[in-house]
Amino acid sequence: MATVELRFSPLPEHVRTARLVAAAVARRAGVDEAVLDEVRLAVGEACTRAVGLHQTSGISAPVRVALIEEEKQFSIEVADEAPRTVVTPEVPGAPGAADDLEAEGEDEMGLAVISGLVDDVEVSADESGGLLRMTWPTAPLTLP
Numbered sequence: 493m494a495t496v497e498l499r500f501s502p503l504p505e506h507v508r509t510a511r512l513v514a515a516a517v518a519r520r521a522g523v524d525e526a527v528l529d530e531v532r533l534a535v536g537e538a539c540t541r542a543v544g545l546h547q548t549s550g551i552s553a554p555v556r557v558a559l560i561e562e563e564k565q566f567s568i569e570v571a572d573e574a575p576r577t578v579v580t581p582e583v584p585g586a587p588g589a590a591d592d593l594e595a596e597g598e599d600e601m602g603l604a605v606i607s608g609l610v611d612d613v614e615v616s617a618d619e620s621g622g623l624l625r626m627t628w629p630t631a632p633l634t635l636p
Contacts (some may be wrong), residue, residue: 494521494561499554502546502572507539510557514568521561522630531628533570534609538624540568541602545574545622566630573621 496517514535515528523531526625535557542555551573558569603624607613614626 496555496559498559500557502543502551502553504540504543504556507543510539510555511536512634514557514559517559517561518566518568518628521559521566523566523628524631527628530609534606534626535568535570537602537605537609538568538626540573541599541606541624542570542574542622544602545572545599551572561630564626564630567625567627569626570624571621575619576617576622577619584591 496513498510498513500510509533517576518528518531523624539555539557545551548551551587553573556569556571558567558571560567560569603615606624606626610626610628614623614625616623
């Protein structure tokens with residue numbers, strides 16, 4: 493199992509670099525060329541989501557992207573350190589209530605886009621952060 497790990501400051505301008513690195517490693521791992529655009533888009537959405545969660549929570553810790561090459565599959569894990577808490581009903585008009593709802597809506601939209609691009613997606617989150625794992629099948633490499 494080979495793993496490439498990328499860490500970047502939670503700034504939108506670094507998402508493009510993460511997309512490019514992910515596509516290059518996916519290609520090398522044997523992910524079908526026809527799927528590479530989906531890999532790029534899914535990684536872009538996942539990293540944008542993580543950056544947004546960090547910025548909303550005021551977290552300056554880096555976003556972590558792990559590119560994992562395993563036998564017959566390639567996985568990408570995007571980890572953030574934004575804490576998740578149990579959602580409690582908020583009083584309409586309370587300070588921050590609208591911001592929380594807007595951020596939650598953006599988060600759900602990003603997850604919906606990712607789910608549309610990737611067949612195998614796992615999402616987990618707790619008080620220490622979240623992890624989004626996406627997996628694609630790989631073809632055995634054939635040498636000319």
